[in-house]
Each structure stands twice: as C-alpha cells, then as structure tokens.
Amino acid sequence: MRRVSIFGATGSIGQNTIDLIARDPARFDVVALTGGQNIAQLAADAKRLGAELAVTADPARLDDLRAALAGSGVEAAAGQAALAEAATRPADWIMSAIVGVAGLAPGLTALEQGTTLALANKESLVTAGPLLMETAARHGARILPVDSEHSAIFQALAGEDIATVERIVITASGGAFRDWPLDRLAQASVAEASCHPNWDMGQRITIDSASMFNKALEVIETREFFGVDPDRIEVLIHPESLVHALVGFRDGALMAHIGPSDMRHAIGYALNWPERAELPVDRLDLARIGQLNFRAPDPARYPALDLARQVMRHGGLAGAVFNGAKERALDAFIAGHIGFTGMADIVARVLDDLTSRSGLVDDPITLDNVARLDHLARQGVDTAIARHG
Ligand code: NDP
Ligand code: MG
Secondary structure, eight states: OEEEEEETTTSHHHHHHHHHHHTOTTTEEEEEEEESSOHHHHHHHHHHHTOSEEEESOGGGHHHHHHHHTTSOOEEEESHHHHHHHHHSOOSEEEEOOOSGGGHHHHHHHHHTTOEEEEOOHHHHHHHHHHHHHHHHHTTOOEEEOSHHHHHHHHHTTTOOGGGEEEEEEEEOOOTTTTSOGGGGGGOOHHHHTOOSSOOOOHHHHHHHHHTHHHHHHHHHHHHHHOOOGGGEEEEEOTTOOEEEEEEETTSOEEEEEOOSOHHHHHHHHHHTTSOOOOSSOOOOHHHHOOOOOBOOOTTTOTHHHHHHHHHHHOTTHHHHHHHHHHHHHHHHHTTSSOHHHHHHHHHHHHHHHHHSTTGGGSOOOHHHHHHHHHHHHHHHHHHHHHHO
C-alpha cells in the first residue's frame, strides 16, 4: 500500500488524481485530502476514499466540513497551520495541486519530510524554484513533474545525461485566441478566454493559456526544474496539443513526447514512477490524426513570453513579482476591471517597477520574502489599475 495525500484535491488536477487512485483502491492508502471552498466534494471524496484527514484552507468553513464529515471517522481541520500539519503526516507520495502561490508552503513542508512530491503547482517553482530544489536535495526528497510539458521532458530525459541537451522545446496550443485578428484581442471577453481548444482545465489556467501567461510560467518552471540555461528553452505553437515537449541533444536527435491531451497521463506517470502502469487514457490513432502542425509564437500576440525572459534575466525574487502581478491582473480581468490585453501591459509595468528598485528582488528566496514581493506586486497592479484603468 502506498500512502498518498492530495493537496488541492477538489480542483481539476486533484479530481483527476482521485480518479486514478479510486480505480485502484487496494494499492493506495489515502492520508490527507485538502480543498478550499468546495466542502461537499472534499467531504464526499474523503469518505469514499477512507482518508485519515480532510482540510479546508478556509477556517470559516470548518464547521461546514465537520458537519459534512459527521460520523464518518474522517478528521476535519482548517487553515494554514492545518495544511502544514497535513503535509507532515507520513506519506510516500504527495500531490501538490493547490492553485497559485498558496501551494508553495505545503509543498515545502512535504519536501522537508523527505516525501516524494508530485508537482502540479508550477507557481512553487516560478516563485521559489531554488528554495524548492534545495529543500528537496537537503531532505533527500524527490520532485516529480506533473505539468504535461515537464512530465514529457522528464520522460524524454530518462537515461540521458542533461549535459548533452542542446535545447528543450515546450509546446503551446496557442489558446482560445490563436487565430483571432490581433486588433480584436483587447475586446476579448472572460467567457471567450475561458474556452480551451484542447484541454479541459480550471478557469484560471485556461485564461492563462489564451494569454500564454501559462506558457511563460512553464518556461520559468523548465529553467528551475531542469536547471537549463534560459537560451536553450524554446516555445512552439502546436495546435493539436499532442506533442507536449521535445528535447534536442547535441547529436541532433530530437526526442518528442506524444500523448493524449488528458492530464491523467502525466499524473499517472508521476503516481506510478519509476514504473509505467496501464492508464485509462485514449490511445492515439496517428493515421487518423494525419498531421501535426507547428509554428513559432508571435511575440505581439503573446507578450507574456518576453516577460518570462525578463524574469529569468533578473532571477531571484523576480518570479514572485511576476506570478503575483499575473494573478492579480487575472483577478482584475475576470472581475471586468481590465481588458484581456491589459493583463500583460500591467504585469510588464509592475515587473519593470519592482525589478528596477534597488535590491528588492535580490533578497534571499525565503517564504517571507516571496510573500512580501507577491504582496507588493499585487499592490502594484491595483495602483496601476486605479491610475490608468
Ligand atoms: P483548480 O482551480 O481546478 O483547483 C485548485 C485547488 O486548490 C482546489 O482544490 C481549490 O479548492 C484549492 N485552493 C484554491 N485556493 C486555495 C488556497 N488559497 N489555499 C489552499 N487551497 C486552495 O486548479 P487546477 O487543478 O487547474 O490547477 C492546480 C495547479 O495545477 C495549478 O498550479 C495549475 O497551474 C497546475 N496545473 C493544472 C493543470 C490542469 O490541467 N488543470 C495542468 C498543469 C498544471 P476549492 O476548489 O475547494 O476552493
Ligand atoms: Mg502545462
């Protein structure tokens, strides 16, 4: 029996993870499940899977959770301290699938226990990559990538020497507005941005796919996870979303990972690593698919990609600024305060401002400093919106 916990169990990645675990109950012993506002789902899954503990991030929902779990024998808890405590409960494998920078602290705590961390929460690597990797190394913990591109790179690198890698190419579908006329983008609505051509994901990451902020985060994630030079990381638009990443070696070989656009592949790979288990995903019929297309991303359509390069040039806490500003700008877009293209404009302004203030992003990467820069970045976005609209 493998002891597993899922942070962000009620979300899109969390539910896909539960789907895999629930198909094979004899292999997994569920320790903790965590969620936020979706108490009904959290309680139902905790009961169904016989979890030891269910935690909601929101202390105001503790009574609801207790009521939903009454008589089940599952412990209920709430708040940041309870999330941290859940991360210290002995487990062989922990899924980090909370959305946003809130996923960083529980992931670090899990690594401090030496646990294997399946990392979907890319924000952890973007805001505090060196801290995460050092913590894992210090405690002999392993991080397994869950983001589909990074799982693909990881698989393409199996048995290879990273020193022989010339380049890493991650693909992007191009999102909802791939083929829209550029001059219409400013008017794009939230509903239009929330439709992904290929993947079924949470709303925030779907909008981030349309703006390519998601890909920008993933470029930084690639740099932090695999330790490759930013100049060796490329982004390629691939509308079919079947090739997830390619690794180019110094002998000219390009190893591509092809798989269905179903997150259960990458989650299942991390869940079963180092073995490959049978997974309930489609088998691709390439003869029927016929062709795979690729093209270079247009920097004018996707300014977020250039912002990622700036972030990597600055290093340090610039990732925390970028992520915090991006999250706040996304909130403002969803709330109707700014337009679609306003997100990248504002993030660029805040990134410029905070990285040009002497020393600010060069402070050590600690949880406190990440939180401080995240806060400053969000404030910066609010000020910019108040000033310029
Ligand atoms: P969702 O929005 O679907 O789910 C987020 C999860 O986090 C939910 O369980 C939610 O609880 C919980 N949560 C929200 N806010 C907080 C908070 N402040 N503190 C603690 N828990 C919180 O997100 P996704 O599953 O789409 O994404 C999760 C992570 O995985 C993200 O980092 C994303 O970038 C990454 N990822 C997602 C992919 C996908 O296919 N969806 C693909 C690759 C990476 P509740 O819903 O109960 O409020
Ligand atoms: Mg991805």
